[in-house]
Amino acid sequence: MTALAKGELYDPFLALGYQKDTKGKHLIRAYLPSAETVLFDGKNAMTRVEGTDFFEVVLPISFKIGSHYQLKWQEKGSRKWAEAYSPYSFLPQVGEMDIHLFNEGKHHHAYRFMGSHLKTVDDIEGCLFVIWAPNVKRVSLVGDFNSWDGRRHPMRAAGGSGLWELFIPGLKHGEHYKYEILSQKDQLLLKTDPYARQMALRPETASRIVEDDTYEWKDKAWQKSRASFDWQHKPISIYEVHAGSWQRPAPDEFFNWDELGDRLIPYVKNMAYTHIELMPVSEHPLDQSWGYQVTGFYAPSARQGTPDQFRAFIERCHLENIGVIIDWVPAHFPKDSFALARFNGDALYEHADPRKGEHKEWGTLIFNYGRNEVKNFLLANALYWLEEFHIDGLRVDAVASMLYLDYDRDPGEWIPNKYGGRENLEAVEFLREMNQVVHQRVPGAVTMAEESTSWPMVSRPVELGGLGFTMKWNMGWMNDNLSYIKQDPIHRKYHHNKLTFSQMYAYSENFVLPLSHDEVVHGKYSLYDKMPGDHWQKLANQRLFYAWQYAHPGKKLMFMGGEISQPEEWNEMTQLNWHAASEGDRHGVNLLVADLNKLYRDCKPLHELDFSDKGFRWIDCNDSDQSVLSLLRYDQEGNHIVCVFNFTPIPRHDYRIGIPTASDYTEILNTDSSYYSGSDCGNSDTISYEEKPWMGFEQSISITLPPLAALFLKVKK
Template identity: 45%
Template structure:
């Protein structure tokens, strides 16, 4: 049978249709009388039309001159109705389906959302269509932004990955939509996009997919189960506090290599939960920071080349399993920070690159859109839909997974147009400079959105330059981050500690210089994964000297880090002096805890964390009022001495760190107040495998001027060690 020949039917047959609802499904019949039904099932032999709520036969469809295209009509006046299709295919299989092209209302009605919650309307959304009191059709509404596409189809397990079966519809706003009945949780799918030039592109994963399979399919997976019942109410409703005056000791970890099974397979989220939560509680950390857990195709990128910002990586389990991990950490009063990568994305064919045949997500010019250092693609921060996509993603993790903090990766690469580029390889901004105004605006809007809507959450910038005001509020013309990694402190202090102690006297400024700018930003002191990989060696291998000196150096450095103003971050393994350089392909060397030196470093890390939480003078680290130099210029002895002071009280402590193997029997330092000082931590104690250098544990001040102060004490200072003393107006037991 021949049916009306029109452009839409031709587009259906050639998989170029942008308006399948204009010709498929129920339409007005010829001469606008009655109804007609057109169905496109390219592998069908025959089709019968059944009532929606019974097996009543409404019509046997007639094949047309186009194989796979079927037609039926009701020539007399007939009210619209809902129906099912009983289809017999060429392989003699038979299925009854609900035709998606009878539900324009479900396809084109966007769920309510704000720009910061686009994930509630795009991607794959479970949808229910109530036809009557007794009949509800449930399925999945797919929506994808691809404004330059000629046509888009949903392909998946439910249509044998055949791009002819489910063409999507566009109403001119750039979003392609289709509601497909009976596609439920766990269905695998992608989008088949024909570019405006006519080519069918490699199947794309859903940019908003909440689950994506691993290699080789990289299929998106519908994700509607919400089995996890959150038990962290006490955490998420806790009073909003000034986090700048609270201790923050962060345990940074890569989930795939923290611990592994005997067969070298990584732990699941559930297995990690059972082992990680009690460990970080015992060790005294306040937060964990997870290397990126958004989906990524290449293990060796550690997550920093993500394809699937809305999907928890399926390497270790389901989204519900990951929620349970976060929940358990919260119930143990441990905050959860995730590394978040809005700076760039890889060029994998199933991802965002050239998504609809045009540069929808990236800058078109490679001088702005290609990242030469990481061979990746840079988001176009000047496009509203890109900014909304990223900010919605940040909100998604905070709201749906109760994440507490976002550590934003590679901020410097976003701020500067000439980052990792030579002259002539970058495009100046409108004023001829190298600042990316669009990225700056994006970062400010991101931080405003987070802090306005989630006051218990915070953001951290990995930013390695002197860009002003990274952690200043946007109303002060800052970027609005809560914290900034102190890369200057990290680089200077690591350069110093690597040197043989005999040469350190010439580099005292490497340690003291950090206090020149320590309060310009809200800093985190990071010893991160980047410092123990790519040939840099583990922390213990950076230390000079024989075995005892190596561990003594590491202990002194650890104490110095905890005594210095700023929040703390240590990568996994640092706490017990991991031996080998970190590799994402194997577990940490937990067996080292059977040896004295490593076991002692582990104990010191634990004690430092608990001391840091308990000692109020170490918390006031965002103001110069909480710090006072005593001696920063004793380069001959490589000794630093400074006071840490609590806010709004006389409570304070004295930190003394000796970076040489020479002990000092009578070393006088000036102190802020008369009274008594007692050592509460000494890294040279024998329990830490120190020398056990004999010293007095408590000191009464003397009216002897030293370091410009009227009161002083005379200390015994052990070799390669850090000590913390607390003050009291009365004798301390």
């Protein structure tokens, strides 16, 4: 009793609930440090144990041992009475199989018993809490319901599993709580629930009790079709969005998911994107982190509302045939003392040695992927978003930092693996298992790796030696092509290989071509401002560059703001510059992106063989002197589209290219059209072919190439 009152008792059931006195009589004991008077079952006065805040009552002979009982008490200095069933009359609630699978790292739905769950036990409503905190002296629940006093609700240890549990009757949806942990070194820690499914709005850091998922989904048709989604041969055009800064009701306010959906979903549908990719939606304390410093891995951020509002947003996307991908961050977590860092007083979720457990540049910690319970936390989290929120895919952030032990480290600052190499073998196995579990349990869901190195077979099956991702971001294409387009056109002929080099490796992975948020922040300029020349040339270059992205093999991704030619860099603290986007010729870029999406979606040669060299052929990749490229895109039936690009501001008349069929052609896209605010230089409705061999083809056509523009041509029927 003394140990419990000091907050030092490992097993509270030794002192609370059913006990026997020295004479063998059965009694009930409770600890209520703020109570003046306590009644047992609402009528029998309990006696204060002298000099303590413990209260006892000898059980009547008629009382059945093991029954649940209520305590009614009056707080000191108050006339009000409180009443509740005692948590210390309930048997353990966590099953042995759950414990076993969790400790083995194989409980893929650990979130269904870990954390807080409202439930009914023996016809009594309350909340069951389960937490993993091994090697500590004591764990307690604290919250408004017990005046944040860790002595009031100490938890029961589940053997040597490291799990602690407690069922507290009477708690309801919305209650705030945390865990108070007494470490082996007598540190008193106050931690949020790693498995909390909702958190208080920052700057508050408490976890919140929420109802288990009872959302009645209306997207069954989408789910059914997604299960057989042929992602290799279907168009995937992704609009990357930061939910907090796409649009805002006021500078310091956010739209909730309902309000954002009213605006974003119709816009994305009108722009003909197939998917929205949301930058991290999990709870995070700092707006400026963009969501990548996650402190609530299972909690959609309170900035945009409740979990059910997020579910409704995703459902609305699906009903409009828009998929939803989220950024997922298993590469690191922040050092905030209220969250995962040194959770039990020592390194638990992270490695103890900073040479393996810390990203110094980012100021974050690295998960210990070799620890079963940590791996289980992350594996279950991946499935949680896919299954509980019907998310269609995960874009995995900073994969390179996971794969390499020496990532961003100088010699002597990292520890080689058991073979003496730089590969993080535990992270590799984790990623492989994650991809296998996701693809097995959620058919049709995609995983995308942001991986910036030449690690082989990132998007190849695990059974073939790959990492198992569906797709990989093509960072090489992005870097080379942005480097090229920033060049003054007069110098571009010296950098021509930056455009053509990607064909050397374009089919080694299933690539996504990303123009992401990372390229328009921190002094990198907006996409508009990267372009050389005057205002007209900047817009023309931007239109040309987007057409090049859509013609190049690979799925497409564009960060918000790029499609409206926003002049400024992205700023997460304010909404996009919609006013500038609606002004004059900038609107032409927006119109072009919408048409590119529609053309890419509806024209099979532009998407059906994105991952196969059978879908691509150069017409001429060697005209560096004039900075012109011409190519063919094919579908599985052999139909083709001709794409020609002029990367100089000089119109080129009578420019001849070879063609694969003896057919007339017609323009289906001209980025210099006046509709897109161009100069309207182009070709007539019919481009007649000639029986004149050219560039290895038996026939050819002569065309006019507009300045800083792209032409897409198809056979005229």
